[in-house]
Amino acid sequence: MAAGVIDRLYVHSPDRLARKYAYQVLLIEEFQRFGTEVVFLNHAFGETAEANLLLQVQGMVAEYERAKILERSRRGKLHSARSGSIAVMSGAPYGYRYISTKQTGSAACWEVVLEEAKVVRQIFAWIGQQRLSAQQVCRRLDQLCVPTRKGKAHWNPGTVCGIIRNPAYMGRAAYGKTHIGERTDRLRPIRGSSEQPKHAYSIYEVPQEQWITIPVPPIVSKELFLTVQDQLAKKRKRYRLRRQGPNHLLQGLMVCKRCGYAYCPQIHVERVELLRRQKAAVRILSLCRYRQTR
Numbered sequence: 001m002a003a004g005v006i007d008r009l010y011v012h013s014p015d016r017l018a019r020k021y022a023y024q025v026l027l028i029e030e031f032q033r034f035g036t037e038v039v040f041l042n043h044a045f046g047e048t049a050e051a052n053l054l055l056q057v058q059g060m061v062a063e064y065e066r067a068k069i070l071e072r073s074r075r076g077k078l079h080s081a082r083s084g085s086i087a088v089m090s091g092a093p094y095g096y097r098y099i100s101t102k103q104t105g106s107a108a109c110w111e112v113v114l115e116e117a118k119v120v121r122q123i124f125a126w127i128g129q130q131r132l133s134a135q136q137v138c139r140r141l142d143q144l145c146v147p148t149r150k151g152k153a154h155w156n157p158g159t160v161c162g163i164i165r166n167p168a169y170m171g172r173a174a175y176g177k178t179h180i181g182e183r184t185d186r187l188r189p190i191r192g193s194s195e196q197p198k199h200a201y202s203i204y205e206v207p208q209e210q211w212i213t214i215p216v217p218p219i220v221s222k223e224l225f226l227t228v229q230d231q232l233a234k235k236r237k238r239y240r241l242r243r244q245g246p247n248h249l250l251q252g253l254m255v256c257k258r259c260g261y262a263y264c265p266q267i268h269v270e271r272v273e274l275l276r277r278q279k280a281a282v283r284i285l286s287l288c289r290y291r292q293t294r
Contacts, residue, residue: 015062171218
């Protein structure tokens with residue numbers, strides 16, 4: 001557009017260009033500044049005051065309509081969740097298969113996938129009974145050549161943590177675990193994305209007491225699930241006690257110009273071990289000299 005390659009832009013209607021009136025005005029001004037003509041197929045865009053007024057009214061109506069659609073959609077999803085309909089989830093986690101209303105002919109449901117359910121039970125047993133970490137569970141799954149749902153050969157610790165924190169595996173699928181709020185500022189942009197965020201909001205977690213639970217077929221027992229949650233809470237508490245803010249002055253602020261990754265400190269184990277041995281030797285030597293002089 002800035003290079004002047006596009007001479008004319010066809011748009012079906014003003015609300016297809018943008019759902020917010022302010023964005024419509026901004027885009028049209030940018031197009032005109034670069035010499036691109038905007039043509040609305042259902043509305044003749046002119047230079048008169050009446051044509052501009054009609055365009056503004058359509059933009060404000062489109063913005064109002066968008067807000068009402070979102071409001072009705074949220075209200076309908078809340079009603080479906082409180083009624084116990086799993087259709088509001090529109091998908092299923094690892095271990096389940098989502099059966100839509102068209103497939104069942106009645107209400108949507110979750111169906112247990114036996115092979116994946118066996119892996120889920122093994123993950124909970126490793127963490128709840130053998131007290132393995134998520135990283136150790138990933139190593140075992142990789143050694144057993146267990147593929148992920150997408151067919152990948154390697155498991156991610158974040159995926160394992162998402163599985164063991166999901167209450168659906170004990171028979172209670174949760175809806176409304178997050179909500180949208182005011183956008184929080186970041187120290188630096190996410191790698192591969194622009195400095196200006198795409199969305200002007202952030203996602204926050206909702207307290208567990210406010211979740212809406214929907215009954216589903218359980219895969220693990222409630223006792224094992226609560227045992228795993230208790231272990232996660234203890235590990236989280238130990239981590240918070242151990243961590244005392246940033247370890248370095250520029251932690252999370254410096255970014256590589258070539259790859260975009262943030263700089264992080266690297267500790268050489270061999271050097272640390274060598275320094276530790278030298279300190280131990282000096283300590284023993286000083287102790288021996290002290291005893292000799294004593």
